[in-house]
Each structure stands twice: as C-alpha cells, then as structure tokens.
Amino acid sequence: MNRGAAITISGCGKTFADGTRALSPLDLDVRAGETLVLLGPSGCGKTTLLRLIAGLEAPDAGGHIRFDGADVTTLPIEKRNVGMVFQSYALFPNMSVIDNVAYGLRVRGMAQAARRAQAAGVLEMMRIDALAQRRIDQLSGGQRQRVALARALAVEPRVILLDEPLTALDAALREHLRGEIDALLKRLAITAIYVTHDQAEALALGDRIVVMRNGAIAQVGTPRDVYFRPADDFVADFVGVTNRLTGSVADGRFETASGFVPLPPDLTSPAAAPAGQGAARLLFRPEAARLASPADATLVFEVVQVEFQGARQKVTLKDPAGTRILVEAPADGTLAPGTAVGLILDPARISLA
Amino acid sequence: MNRGAAITISGCGKTFADGTRALSPLDLDVRAGETLVLLGPSGCGKTTLLRLIAGLEAPDAGGHIRFDGADVTTLPIEKRNVGMVFQSYALFPNMSVIDNVAYGLRVRGMAQAARRAQAAGVLEMMRIDALAQRRIDQLSGGQRQRVALARALAVEPRVILLDEPLTALDAALREHLRGEIDALLKRLAITAIYVTHDQAEALALGDRIVVMRNGAIAQVGTPRDVYFRPADDFVADFVGVTNRLTGSVADGRFETASGFVPLPPDLTSPAAAPAGQGAARLLFRPEAARLASPADATLVFEVVQVEFQGARQKVTLKDPAGTRILVEAPADGTLAPGTAVGLILDPARISLA
Amino acid sequence: ADAICYNCPPEWADWGSMLKAIKADTGIDVPQDNKNSGQSLTQILAEKASPVADVAYLGVTFGIKAKDAGVTQPYEPKGFAEIPAGLKDKDGNWFTIHSGTLGLFVNKDALGGTPVPACWADLLKPEYKGLVGYLDPTSAFVGYVGAVAVNGAMGGSLDDFKPGIEYFKKLQANQPIVPKQTSYARVVSGEIPILFDYDFNAYRARYSDMGHFEFVIPCEGSVVVPYVMTLVKGAPHPEAAKKVLDYVLSDKGQTMWAKAYLRPARDIKLPPEVASRFLPAADYARAKPVDYAKMEAAQKAFSEAYLNAVK
Amino acid sequence: MHSADRLARMFLLPLFLFVAAFFLLPMVRLVGVAGSGPNGMAEYLAILTNPRHFATLVATLLLSAAVTAATLAIGTVVALFLARNRFFGRPLLVSLLTLPLAFPGVVVGFMVILLAGRQGLLAGLSMGLGLGRWVFAYSMAGLFAGYVYFSLPRVLVTLMAAVEKLDPALEEAARSLGAGRTQVLRDVTLPGIAPALMASGAIAFATAMGAFGTAFTLATRIDVLAMTIYTEFTLNANFATAAALSIALGLITWVVLALARNLAGSGVAAAG
Amino acid sequence: MKPHRLTFAFQLGVTLLACAFLMVPAGASILAGFTVNYFRGVSSGLTLKWIGEVLALYSDTILLSIAIALGTLGVTLLIGVPAAWALARRPSRLTRLVEEVVTLPVAIPGLALALALILAYGGIREFRMSPLFILTGHVLYTLPFMLRAVMAVLAAVDVRTLEEGAASLGASPLQRFFHVVVPNARGGILAGALMVVTLSIGEFNLTWMLHTPLTKTLPVGLADSYASMRLEIASAYTLVFFVMIVPLLVALQLFGRTVEGTAK
C-alpha cells in the first residue's frame, strides 16, 4: 500500500448556509503517514474539519486544501481518493460484506474476479474473511466496524478519515478495537485523521492530537505534550483530571487551607513562576499525589467518598475550605469517608498558575 | 424514610413463552438496606431477575419471592411498593417534572397540595427543585436520570430497583452520577438492586455483587471478594483483567517460558496449591506487576503494544511462547514495541490455578 | 320522510318541482333519489325481504321486470282507466305517468360550425368525429332505448338487432363518448355536443339553460318510451304511497309533467305556451311506440350481442 | 401483569364484535351469495371462463401496473428533489403536492374531466396551439390519469419520508469510494428506498385495482373490474356474479398487498 | 450533495409538472364554481349564484356527511384506541392475525364490502334506512387507519416501559391507560382522528352502494351533480367540498410532521 499523502490546510474556515460559523479560518499540516487525532467537545467543529478534508464540504472563500502539495480544494470527494469510516459505519445494507468491500473497486471498473480477490485479501487482513458472504444486518457492532474499515482501505486511499468510528460500541469492545486500529494504522503507515471526543482514545491512538474548541485549534502536539504541557486550562481539563488548590506562595512554599506544599526550586525561580510570590493556584494530576498518614504529610484532607475500582480506588477529598480534589490510591487500604488523610505531592509533577 | 425490606428469592427460574430459558431456578437473599449489584454480560438474565423481583414477570412454577418474609410472588407490581428506575428512565412525557415525581402519590389518592409538597421535598433532596416545572424533553440526560430516581423514591418504596440507570449517559457524566447514586443509596439505607454490565460501576457501588452467567449465579460477594477471590475464570475475566502464564511448579518456583517466579510459601504449601508440584497456571492482575530492566527481573518479556493513557500507560507484552499479558506502567518512561523488558510480580497478589 | 320513491331525481323530468308540489298539496314528504331504473330495481330486489321504497319510477321495461320479479303490488290510482292500453299493466302493477321521445339532443354552440344533424346516418360522417355520445345500451335504460330506436330506424326489429349493432359498430369510427349515467349536464356544458336523449331533456336545456340547444327526431324515425310508476310490494308507507301515485296522475300532476316537456300519460289539455314549445306534430309522427314487453324480453340477448360485437 | 391482560381482553372485545358482525359475517354472506347463483360455485370461475370478464381482468391488471409504474417513476424523481433541496417555497410545494391525499375518487374523476375532457384545459391548450383537440378523459388514458392523480400524493408522502430517513452517510460513503452520481443513485439511493417503493407501489396498485369512484365519474366504456361489478350488481341485478367478481378482486388485491408487505417489511398498508 | 445542474433542472421540471397536474384542475374547478358560464369563460363574469344553489340543493348532504364523519370518529376512538393499546402491548402471532383481519377492509374494494353489508343487513329496514348503516361502513373502512396511527405512536414512544413505570408507582391498569397511554398516544390519536374524518367525509366507494334517498352524503351528492348538473354547479359543489376537507388535510400534514418528529 502507498504511504499516504501529506495534507496542508491553509486558511480554511467554514460558515454554513444558515450562518453557523462552524470553523474559524485555520491552518494545519498533516504529515504523510501519521495518525492525527481531532479531539474536542461536541460541536467544536471536528466533523466539519474532517468533511472539508474529505471534500464533502467546501471551505469558505480563501481556504485551500492540498494533498502532497496539489490543490484539491475544488475536487469532489469521489476524485480525492480518500477512505472514510463513519460513526454509523454507513455500510450498504443491500450488499454482502464482500460486495461492500469490493464496491470501491467496482466503481473503478475492476473486473468481478479481480475485485473479489482484492477485497478478500483485505477481509483476511482484518481477520473477517469468514464473514464475506454475510448480510450487513447479520453482523455485530464490532464486526461492522471492521467491515467499514476494510471497505475504506480496499481502494488503497491516500488518506483515511475516521469520524468517531468506535462511539457506537460498548466500552470493552471499544477498548479492544482501539488497540486493533492503532496497530493497523501504524503498520500501514497511511495518513489517518481520526475524530473523537474521547480523550483516552485520543491519547492512545494519536501520533499527534489537535485539541479543538469552538471552531478553533486550542493545541496541536503529541499526546504527551497535550497531557503534560497543556496549552491552557481548557486543554488541561479536557485531557485528564486536573486538581487545583488555591493559596499563596511565600518562602518557597505553597500555603493552602489544608497545609502547605514545599515547592521545587524551578517553580519558585522568578523566571518560571507566574507569580513568584503572592496568591497562586497549585495544579496537579491525580497520579501525582500519594495518600499517607496525616502525621507524615504537610497536607491534610478529609475523605469524602471512596470508589473501589479493583486495581485501585478513586478517593475524593476535601480541604477545610471545601475544595474537592480527586486522587487515586492502591486498592488494598480501606478508607472510611469522614476520616482525615495526609497527601504527598510529587514535586516533579506539580505546577503553579 | 423506611429502611427497606429484606428480599428472599427461592427457586425462581424463568422460561419465556417462546421457550427461552432466561433464568435457571436460583436462590438469593438480599439484606435489608444493602445495595446489591447484579453484574454480568448481556443476555445473562439480569433484567429478567430484576423484573421478577419487581413483579413485572412471574417466576416459573415453584419459585417464590418474599419481601420481609411475606410471600409476594403473585402480587402484581402495583401492589409491591417497589421503586423502579429504567434504563430509558420511562419518564412520562405528558407530565412536568413535579407531576412525574408526584404521580405515585396521586394514584395513592393523596391530595394535590400534599403530594406536591412531598414531591418538592424529594426534588430538593436530589437538588433538582429548580426543574420542577420543566417538561421532560427540556431536560438533559443527567437531569432525567435524577428525576427518574426522584420519582422512584417519592413513594418511599421498600425496595428500589435500577436497571442500568446510567448506560444512556456519556462516560464523564456516568462516572459523576455513579458517585451521587452511591452516596444517596448509602444515606437512605434503602434496599437497592442495581443491574449493570459495567464492572467498574459494580465495584464502585455494590455492597455485594452477584455475578451472573447464562441465567445462573456465578458468584455472590463483596466487591473485594469478587475482584480478589473470583470463584472461577469467568468471574476473574469479567471483573477486571486477569493475566495467565502457563508453566510448572517446582522447588517453590513457577517456571514459565519467560523465566521463573519465586512463589511465596503459602502458595507452595500442600494445602493451598491445587497442584503443589507439576503443571500449573499462574494468575495475576495487571496492577500486581511492575516493569523493570531485564537484568533486574526473573521474567523477561517483549513489548508488543503501548497505549498511552495519560496517568499511566497500558503495555501489552508477550513471552517467547506467544502468551500475551497486559500490565500497567507509569506514563513517564517510554517503551518501544519490540524491546525486551523485565517483569516483577508482587508475591502477595499472585495465585496458582 | 313520509314515503320513499326510488329514482325520483330532481334534475330529471323535473321531479324536483313535482316533489315540492306533492309536499305542498298532500303534505307528504318524498325525498329526492338519484338512482336510475336499473339501480332502483336492484335495490328493491336486494331489499325484497323488508323493502325501503314505497314507490318507484322506472323505464317501462323495468316496470315489467319488476312485476315479473314479484316486487310490485297492484294499485289503480284515479285516472288509471284513461291511460291507453299497452301503457299499463292490466292489474295496475305498473302504469305510465308520462312518456318521452328519443332523438338527438344537440348543443349547437359546441358543434363548432358543424351542421345540426338531421338523420341517424349523418352521425356516421367523419365531420361528427368526437361530437357524438350515447349512453351505454347495456347498462342504462336510455341507452337501450336509443339502440331500439336506431335499430328500428335502420330496418331492424325487436327480433333482429343486427342493423342496430351494425350501426353502432360503424359509429365507433367517430369515437363516441359512452357514459353509463344520464349526461344532461355534459351536453349543456358542451362536453358532449350530440347525445342520444329524450326530447324533454333537450327542451329543458333549450328553454331554461343558457346556450343554443336543439332537439332532432331523426329522419329515419325513432321511438316513444313511457315511464311508469309502481307500488312496491310490502311498501312501508302504503297509504302515503298511494296518495303520491294519485297525485302524479291527477290533472295537476299531469300538467306539471307537460310543463317539464313530458308527454302526459292521460290525454289532458296542454296549456298553449307549453304546447308551442314542442317540435311540430309532423316530426313527432316519426316516433312510434313499440311492444314494450317484447322490448324487455329482447334486452338480455341484445346486450350480449352488443358487448360481443361493439368494442 | 394479569390484571392488565384482563383489561386488554376487555378492550379487544368491542373490536372483535364489530369486526365479526360487520366484516366477517357479511363476507361469509358474500361468499355464499356468489355460490348461490344459477351457475353455483362455478360462478367463481366466471372471471376466468367468461372471455369478457377475463379481458376486463387483464385490462384492469395492466392499467394498475401502468399506474403503479408511472406513479413510482414520477414520485421517485419528485421525492428525491424535494427531500434533497431546500429552497424558498418548498414547504408550499410539498403541501400542494400532498394536498389531494384524501380527494375521493369521484372528485378525482371530475378533475380528469376538467383536465382532459372536451372542454378541458388540455383541449383548450391543444386547440390554441393548433394541434387539434386533445380529449382522453373518457378512455383508459383518462382513468390512468385519474389513478395517477389519486396515487401520486400517497406515493410521495411515503417516498419522501423514506428518502429523508436514508442515512446521508451511505451516499457519502459511496462517493468516498469513488462512485459518481448515477452509480450512487443505482447502488445506494434506490436500493435504500426500495422498501418504500414496494410499499407505496403496492398501495398504488391496490387502489387502482379497486377504485370505483373515478371510473364511475368518467363512466364511459372503460372496462375495469370495479365497473363490471357495479354494472352486474346495480343494472343487471346479477348478485352472484357481482359477489364472485368482488371476491376475486378482493383476493387479488389482498395477495398483492400481502406479497409487498412480506418483501418490504411492515408498514405497507400504512399509506392506505 | 449538491445536485448537478442538468439533474436539478430535470427534477425541478418533473416536480413542477406534477404539481401542475395536481393543482391546475383543482384551480379550474374552483374558478368554474365562481364563473357565470364556464363554457364561455371567466369573461362571462363571476358569481356566487352556483354556491347558493349548491347550498340550497345539497346542504342536507353536507350536514349528514359532517354528522357521519363525527360519528365515525367517535366510534373509531371508542373501539380503536383501547384496541390499539391491547394489540400493541404484546405483539404475537394472534395480534398480527387480528391486525391483518382488521386491516383487510382497506385492501378489499369498497364495492365488495358494501355489497356484503347490504346482503347481510339490507333486510333490517330501520338499520338499512338510517345513517347508522353508512356509519357502520365508514367505521369498517376507517378503523384500520385509527388503529395503525395509534399503534405506530405506541411503538415509537415505547409506552410499554412508561406503563411499567406507572405500575411500579402503584397505578392500576385502567389508571395506566388513562394517565399514561392515552396522553402519550395523543399525537397518534389526533393524526388518526384527522385521517378518519377526512376519509369519512370523502368516502364514496362504499357509500354509493350503502346510501338510500334519506342518507345521501356529500360525495354521493357530488357524483349526482357531476352526472346531472351543470358544470358550474358541480364545480361549486366541489368547491364546498374543498372548503371542508382542505383544512383537515392541512392539519393532517402539519400534524403528521410533528408526530413523525416525536416518533424519531
């Protein structure tokens, strides 16, 4: 299979006929062969951007889309050679599995025998060759998903576009197929653009993630960039849980209602800190905290709720000011709501804002 | 509010008119005031069991259901005084929120003013009093969920039955409401039976969990029982991920393709081990394992796939025999597929089978 | 309603005015009814066990049929004796109340310049293509009367319908319109410019509707057809029914028919302004009565022959 | 829910009684009458053995088939157009097109006369253009026009709903695979609305088979079954033949509807 | 997808032609109803005379049609709504059969139905002569439409679960029917009701056979007027019919849309 095209989007906005401004003009480069995830809350314009790239919508005047440098802005979808996987799968109910997969080859005029053979190959690669003769309504959700992917890949597209392809499945299956798709996209090294509003999916799958908000790009970066160095509060909250304590910085310590946190030198240096002294917010992810006995810790909280999760437990704490935070603890210790507990933060994983 | 009834189910099977055997005759005791979760894969009979308890279905001949000792087997649902929360909520679209909540009081003949007052009290408890006059279609999914719960609680039922009450919501909201329901049920100390196929929900909410399979009970126990001492492979796999290595036990060690595991004395004692010596399987949960450099470990695996999850990463490993296992690792280290990695198991959290 | 008449349509033979007059003079309320003779007889037959109708107004052959089917009862209203023999059942199971003459009812405006035809034969000419209509002879009584008239004019008899059927076969070349129901309105509107129809319809159009209408008694001759009434056997309101039958044969009733351009059954004196509206007697001389019993008997065979021959 | 079962039985009782008394029993009578004529049970075969009746049956079937085909063809084009385009005046157009939905057959017949009678609009138009007088109201063509008039709104309602329900992603998927317009229409759109085509086609066919009002109003030498039944019954008082023909007509219509429903899933009669 | 220019033009053309085909004769009929002499054209002047004549001649048919339509509506509501619930509640082979039998009158030509009714009940004179006879026919013909409209909505809004919800709160079956089923089937009931009234007012096939001189309905009068009246009177009568039925049809359209909306 071909390696996939690089895509250059420049100045592409989208205003719908009814006046809805779904996308503000934006620029985005997609590298050949990478898996780019568009992540954001509902209505932020992910699907719209995907449809612009597919050629199902035209950008507002001034926008341009290039595949490997060639301008495709006015090319209709059927000429762009893109594979698409829809949330609803959009499999043709009037055709068998193999006919679905072979359809793209059929409209390209390939002879029956040849296209069947090629489609059978794709089915085999997806490990669904046993289903070839089934009707679509005889397939489970996960099987449909695979057929949709097979159909999109059968025409050896330059780019594959996936719009929330796993949303219709239940949690366990979603996690399983997420791994499969990841492996497949990495193996094929095809350019893939993957839309989701599920941060776990985005973190797991993306070579890079585009976090979107209100029709604009909030951040572009690798999953680690986005998780560990969020560009703003919006990204921080949308990708993972962020705890915030309010207080003040003084003498290399962060003072708050539940106690204090000694700050590492890099946070107190005048260059790093937004406010080297005075009122500030301390930010940390749940996994940066560890529970301890109140005596061993400089922060003391009250346990509000404990949720057993098997591998660990999720503990909600509150400080005397009522601020709630969420941390994780190993599943072995039992914690009763109402008791006091100490909290130790990993200095390498806290930040001030 | 009353403390809730104890429920005794004895010899209750269910065969549908079309011959489907949804439940084999089973016995189950529900303690007054406890939250019992029915957990199991789709089609295992959870809903059927719940509907038997509700009085929406009659058990096959020979089955009996008792509420606080009184036989209610032939009592129709409207006489059982049970509250129900449906997956689809089943709110009456022709009534406002408050009328929905007051409906149970209305059919009991309570005067308009009195029932409104009582319903308003329940709405307040659920912190949705501001919505009292809304139409149902003006509510979000989470709000509907709360109204459904309020409606079921307003009649002060002896038992509250919930059939996958959170399935219709998206992941974030589901997690949030799960906590709320947990707190509420604990506070009211009402007998609650909660159906779900989501193990995280079951572990978080249940005082006890009934794991079901094919119309029969596979295990009944506390969340910790079920997670840490699963009755069989089915339960172990359904509740959390279980890794299995095949090998043999000899001289207090478990020998397998990827190396060996020193066994703690309790596992090798003739009393504990199913096979103190000879062929055996080693079982452990992902969180019982820790990655290390190959030099520091007695087990060495090859990295197959790494899924970044923000707080941590999920790593798929395989041993020379091709057996795959799943472990977790902190998100900071980067692991490349194909490299060798050592694995250290927590001796307290492994078992042999 | 005090009495039910089957086939008393307000727009036919001016039954509308007659029913009003009956109501005014006798106090008997008879609702209008738009069945045709065939439909009426069928209904009466279907309702034989417990009749709805008290009286029925029928084309003569249907009167004969009704009697044969045993759904009538004898009644001789006042004036029965004055009806000429041949135009009544001897026991009074049916009797003529008025008669009409079949001819061509022509809407001159709708002819578009084509001359008014004078003979049956004229209608076969190509210039009449699309202008001619006749009621389906197998389903409407008027249609059958037309067939009998044409057949007679072409030299046939009630024993021999060949000439008539030949005529209809030829007429098909002119693509006639063949409705199954009375089509007075369609002539008036110009939809059917020439229709085989009764004189009274044509006169009514001529003297009370706007436009230019004529009635033609074709040169080859035609037939006169009596319309009869009968008292239904087991009539639910026999007394009122008898009063209605008396009324239509009374002087007043007969005069009213004449005002509606129908020949009264009794020989009463016509008001001059009415008499002057009819075609001259010389024209009427070409229209003859036939043996109505025989006409009835021949109908079924004719229908079969017609249906098989004319397509 | 035993108590609810009892209520359900109570609620069904009036329906049972009504249907038994006013449908089943009369139909049994009808079947009896059909067999009680001079020809006995052979009357049922009359529709096949009497050449005139058989010819009428064939004509009726052909007419109904033609009406169905024409209505579906027009309906598909219009439904696709209306469902896919949003423009000023569209709601009005949709309303106008579906307005004649419940015009009874007699009115439809009258509309045909106004359209294609001697004094009709088409006659006026063609005379004005010097093409002679177009008159077809009183022929099979008139009945054809009438039935199309009658069926088009029904078919449109069903087809428009079907096109709107069609997942647009299906067509987009086909295009993403490289299919052009006609290919998308042939491979995705038409198969997608096939059940609706079946369903509404069956309705059009059934109505054309049994409709009487239009034929009655045009009332000329159009030989269709409904007219024959009417003539046999009201003019010839031939109850047995009329009943036998009615039963035959009812059976044929019902079989067509049942077949279509099996092929297209339920909801066939819904447009009724 | 944006349609191709030629395709667009073709589709637009067909649509407009279809619309003209449906609307122009209706327009002509309305115009004729107001024209002094249609044969001579509008130039002969406009008048309300024909409408007046129609009202004088046929007002009883109009009133009877309205009465029968309302009566039919009443009976279909009384029989149909409870039965629809009972049938929709537990779909089984039996309920399928019942549905099939009940909907059969739609498939069987009206002529045959009327014939059967006359043969079976024509002998009972009081019944035969009263409007109830026609009403019976109309109920037979419209009942399936009511049943289907209500059953469709019941299936769409999952009334079964709503009922279970009400039952869990202590409501008896009858309370559930009136508090939950009927209010939530409102859309279907209303759509069915409009359909029933529209169909009843326009019903001809059955009525033509069933009517007696005392029980003439509007369409029967219409057929009479088409056959025996001037075109202008027939047109004026048609106009009266339009005035009665078009608002119903418009309501049906508006309503059908909202019902579909809730069903989604």
Ligand SMILES: Nc1ncnc2c1ncn2[C@@H]1O[C@H](COP(=O)(O)OP(=O)(O)OP(=O)(O)O)[C@@H](O)[C@H]1O
């Ligand atoms: N055809 C359209 N006409 C008008 N507005 C539209 C259209 N399609 C989308 N929008 C609007 O554009 C905005 C962006 O929509 P888009 O579908 O791209 O969001 P999304 O990020 O994919 O959301 P989701 O996660 O819900 O799928 C929304 O406000 C949406 O309502």
Ligand SMILES: Nc1ncnc2c1ncn2[C@@H]1O[C@H](COP(=O)(O)OP(=O)(O)OP(=O)(O)O)[C@@H](O)[C@H]1O
């Ligand atoms: N009314 C019914 N008639 C026949 N079979 C039924 C009926 N209801 C349920 N079943 C069957 O009984 C079995 C158990 O169904 P049940 O609904 O109790 O499963 P469940 O555990 O609730 O599954 P899910 O998680 O999918 O809701 C299934 O095989 C189901 O198909």
Ligand SMILES: [Mg+2]
């Ligand atoms: Mg989207």
Ligand SMILES: [Mg+2]
């Ligand atoms: Mg269930």
